[in-house]
Amino acid sequence: MRGQHRRHPAWPSKALLALAFVLPCTAALAAQTTPVSTTPEARTYDHILDTVVARYHLPGIALGVIENGKVVYVATRGETIAGSGRKITPRTLFKIASNSKAMTTALLGRLVDQGKLHWDDPVTKYLPGFQMYDPWVTKNMRVADLLTHSSGLPEGGGDLMLWPEPNAFTRADIIHGLRYIKPGYSFRSKYEYDNLLYVVAGEVAAAAGSAPYETLMHREVFQPLGLSRCQVGQWNRDAVGDVAQPHSFRDGRNVPEDEDGPVIPAITSAPAGGIRCDLDDMLSWARNWLVPTPAQLQWLSAEQRHVLQSPHMLIPVSEQRRDWDDSHIMAYGYGWRMTDVDGTWTVWHTGTLDGMYSELMLLPDQKDGFVFLINGEAESARTVLGEALLKHFTKPDDTRGVTWYADALQRADEQATKRAAAPDTSAATPVAPAVLAAWTGRYRDPWLGDLMLCPRNGRVHFAVAKSPRLNGDVMRLGNRDLVHWSNHGMDPDAWLDFHPAQGGQPATLTMAKVDPLGDFSSDYEDLHFVRTGDCP
Structure with missing residues (x-):
């Protein structure tokens, strides 16, 4: 499923020509992926990364760091499949899971720039058969409402139509099934994370763009930005090559789970969490937001960039986040979260699928950021690694480090488990x-x-x-x-x-x-x- 794990209650908690301006832009991006490995900062990143890998026994990870708009650090550890000898590289494909959402909203922003779509358009303009449980909500649901997790759907509502994979649910099934899912709260009144409406958003894009979602993603996002390794839809594993597989951690070792066959099928969940990319492409994607070139500002206007990464729905700030980061506000944009951390504005998202975890963090005002991709059970590892890397930018004199955050998180998990302990089912x-x-x-x-x-x-x-x-x-x-x-x-x-x-x-x-x-x-x-x- 979206993540077979216990949630940390304190952290809110799946063939066309490129435009003419792409080629120089892509070459420039590629030139920036050469790591600087001898600086004190690089040694700091090495220490953070290696400490996290050792603490959480990660099977494989790829990490890249951006400072002042330039890629200054790229590192990989581990294997695509534990024990295989096939090393993770910056070109290894990972499932980016819910980091796919920002790519889906960028596609929608492209369609807005092209005049084919408006954020305030009713969803039924593009999908006449769309219905929510409440007829009033159906009538008033805008395209923008699909993206902010405030529709009234209960948290994770209907996700069993997406995961576990494989399954036989189509996007038409999801659009039809929404009418039967009872709301958990009133429309636009609060934040509760959902995935189904991003699948609907992908179908809105398909209707407005007059092409399947997967075709549009390749044509309007991957190709113009030179994201040559990113994959969505059906593709051939061996032709593409260098594909990380998910793992679980059992009996003290990493065990591959649900390995890909020779042909990776198109999946219903793609707009919500079904894209795969490598580290190089994710760094290019991140730099597009931090230091867009004139050509990239033609790809997506400054106006739409602002819309996507502006607060649209408040998210409660947890006690842990207040204690660790001195955060005062958290919000969701369109496919992005945003938070103040030690007085610094951050824009970010995470991704979680069975045995695959990711995080993309942007500090727009400083033009800094980082991205990492993991192919193992890594919820705690992601939290700790993300925190330690972030402090390097927001609070460089922070002395707590990986071990402190890992120990603190472990204590919080143990306390949460005591408060809501799962029964022992071994005697069933x-x-x-x-x-x-x-x-x-x-x-x-x-x-x-x-x-x-x-x-x-x-x-x-x-x-x-x-x-x-x-x-x-x-x-x-x-x-x-x-x-x-x-x-x-x-x-x-x-x-x-x-x-x-x-x-x-x-x-x-x-x-x-x-x-x-x-x-x-x-x-x-x-x-x-x-x-x-x-x-x-």
């Missing part, structure tokens, strides 16, 4: 079909679709038709039932709560995370299955 036992005979059968949720809860091999098996990895056996723990997912990467498991038929209405099934701190993309709480028939 399989439920015999006879015990659940009254509840087995076929069920349907209006947006996730069909579920089979039926006997198989002497157990009761749970299987969602359109999401083959959402399958597992039903277990009993005390007096409660849960589904234990068959795939290792499918944490957290889910409680199953059965509700009897009444008033002429059929029986229903609801779900909840066994681990209350489990990833919000495991949005089991938003499901409401209704029994539709017996098992075959």
Whole structure:
């Protein structure tokens, strides 16, 4: 899913010619990726990086730093696949996950510059079949509202239509399913992170640009900016080459998970989190925002750049962020977060997918920044590395360092776990079909679709038709039932709560995370299955 991890509650918490001006611009960008490896600053970055890699046993990482608009440091550690001997390089492709969102909003900004789209246009102008749960919200949802995580969708609402991958949900399925997801708060009243509406935004771009999202991304973003290694849509792994694979950390070692096949398929989630890029291209992408050339200002106007990176929705500032960074305000723009850190304005985003983590940080006023890409379980590593690198710019006399931040974060995690500890499920036992005979059968949720809860091999098996990895056996723990997912990467498991038929209405099934701190993309709480028939 978007990240099979426990969230840190204090950190808010997937063939056309380039324009004529691209060639000199691209050459200039490439010239800036040569690292300066002998300066005191470079030795500082080496120390930060190596300390984080050792602390968190990272399988692979690529890091680049920009100072005053120039790339001054590039470093890589580890392997594309642990134990393979294939080293990470600045040209290694990683999943950038939700850092894809800023590329999607840049595409939309391009269409605004071209007069094909306006931020205040109703979504239904481009997608007549678009509906939210509330008809008033449907009517008043603007293109801009798709981008600020303030639509009323509950946090991570509907993400089970995107992840786990692979699944059979299309973008049309997502647009149709939105009408069934009950709001978690009133429209435009608060920030709750969602992914589905970025998929909708990609379809708005496709309608306005008269081409599929993937075609537009290549034509309007990758090619003009010279992002020659970035990939979206279907592509050939071996033809492109040098592709990092995700890892989990199990039994003291990094284990590859969900490795790519020879052909990487186009994925529904691309506008929200499905782009892959290498470090060189991500540094070029970052410099485009920090020190745009005249040609790049033709690619995207200063007006649209300002719109994308201006605050549009406030985000609560956590106690930890206040303590660590003296932050007073946090906000979301269009595909970007922004925060004051030690009196310095920062614009940034992170990306999280199974076994892949990224961060892109910009300090626009100083023209500084950094980007790093990791192919392992690295939520804490990302937080600590990002903090240590950021302090180098915002508070250079800070003496706390990687170890201090890592220890502090570990203590905070332990305290959060004590407050909302997940139950020990090791004593759970399989439920015999006879015990659940009254509840087995076929069920349907209006947006996730069909579920089979039926006997198989002497157990009761749970299987969602359109999401083959959402399958597992039903277990009993005390007096409660849960589904234990068959795939290792499918944490957290889910409680199953059965509700009897009444008033002429059929029986229903609801779900909840066994681990209350489990990833919000495991949005089991938003499901409401209704029994539709017996098992075959």
